[in-house]
Amino acid sequence: MRVATWRGGTEITIDEVPTPKAGPSELVMKVLSSGICGTDIHKTQGLFPATPPDILGHEFVGPVVEVGDGVDESLIGKMIACTLNAACGECQGCLTWSAMHCERNKRYSGGFAEYVLVDHRQAHIVPDGLDHGTASMAEPLACVLSTLNMIDVEEGCDALVVGGGLLGLLTVGVLKLRGVGRIILSEPNTQRLGMGTQFGADILNDPTKDDLAELVNDFTGGYGVKIGAEAVGVPQLVANVSKMIRPRGNLVLVGVSPQGSSLPVDLYDLHYKEITMSGAFGAGDAFGEALETLPKLNLEGIVSGRFPLEKTAEALQVSAAGGGVKYMIAPHEQV
Ligand SMILES: [Zn+2]
Ligand SMILES: [Zn+2]
Numbered sequence: 001m002r003v004a005t006w007r008g009g010t011e012i013t014i015d016e017v018p019t020p021k022a023g024p025s026e027l028v029m030k031v032l033s034s035g036i037c038g039t040d041i042h043k044t045q046g047l048f049p050a051t052p053p054d055i056l057g058h059e060f061v062g063p064v065v066e067v068g069d070g071v072d073e074s075l076i077g078k079m080i081a082c083t084l085n086a087a088c089g090e091c092q093g094c095l096t097w098s099a100m101h102c103e104r105n106k107r108y109s110g111g112f113a114e115y116v117l118v119d120h121r122q123a124h125i126v127p128d129g130l131d132h133g134t135a136s137m138a139e140p141l142a143c144v145l146s147t148l149n150m151i152d153v154e155e156g157c158d159a160l161v162v163g164g165g166l167l168g169l170l171t172v173g174v175l176k177l178r179g180v181g182r183i184i185l186s187e188p189n190t191q192r193l194g195m196g197t198q199f200g201a202d203i204l205n206d207p208t209k210d211d212l213a214e215l216v217n218d219f220t221g222g223y224g225v226k227i228g229a230e231a232v233g234v235p236q237l238v239a240n241v242s243k244m245i246r247p248r249g250n251l252v253l254v255g256v257s258p259q260g261s262s263l264p265v266d267l268y269d270l271h272y273k274e275i276t277m278s279g280a281f282g283a284g285d286a287f288g289e290a291l292e293t294l295p296k297l298n299l300e301g302i303v304s305g306r307f308p309l310e311k312t313a314e315a316l317q318v319s320a321a322g323g324g325v326k327y328m329i330a331p332h333e334q335v
Contacts, residue, residue: 253279
């Protein structure tokens with residue numbers, strides 16, 4: 001089979017490797033859609049810890065083609081979506097924190113490949129009626145759900161989401177589903193910003209044209225929003241959002257800031273305003289919930305492009321350029 005191997009920096013090679021065989025408790029999936037995530041791009045930019053050579057991509061969906069010993073044979077032919085890691089469900093990490101903290105996690109290679117090998121515990125059956133492209137967004141949606149599951153969403157409260165990439169838009173959508181009253185979305189890319197409306201944003205802010213702090217101030221009678229989410233991963237933006245939150249509000253980290261970064265805020269303000277800051281690590285335990293939630297969101301127009309495996313390097317570049325919203329690798333399509 002063919003795989004796209006990341007060689008460090010932005011270099012990707014297309015290589016022929018043996019198609020994986022399913023061992024005990026494993027299965028092999030034919031990859032139909034594999035989403036390009038911000039962390040894949042950050043790896044090629046040195047902003048997220050990773051060591052080449054590696055096959056990137058962790059948002060993959062497709063049918064099961066082979067199962068190993070101990071795995072239900074009726075899974076063959078079923079469309080599945082996979083979580084990033086196989087949680088054992090028995091260790092301290094799994095029992096006390098979340099699947100993402102499993103201490104016995106075996107790391108498999110990624111989804112920019114024609115086939116992937118996974119542990120059967122990573123597999124979730126895709127509900128009928130959900131196409132593979134949409135279902136591959138279960139992983140990013142699970143990250144958003146896991147993040148928002150950590151906070152108390154007051155019915156009818158105000159919220160601010162900074163960043164209108166996929167995670168920002170999904171954050172708007174989930175907040176709306178959970179009963180948030182008015183939501184402000186701030187994003188400089190007009191195409192992304194315009195999509196905020198279909199997810200339930202009430203006010204759209206282009207920060208290059210209108211001052212966001214002033215807008216939040218007017219909108220909330222000077223108090224600030226209950227929930228302020230940063231969905232970009234830029235420490236200065238997190239700091240800015242923290243200043244627009246009302247007392248006893250929540251500062252929510254949806255975006256992943258670079259390793260080694262720090263938050264440029266006056267801690268006195270956070271303390272004085274009794275702000276709670278939280279962020280979730282990956283999909284947590286929310287993957288199943290994400291597959292159930294996807295049909296409740298209007299994802300029309302979210303997929304900006306599908307690329308064949310040979311064009312993985314180009315797809316990563318296009319995705320990194322910041323136009324559009326979500327790009328996918330389609331290893332079995334001649335796109
Ligand atoms: Zn991802
Ligand atoms: Zn575990």
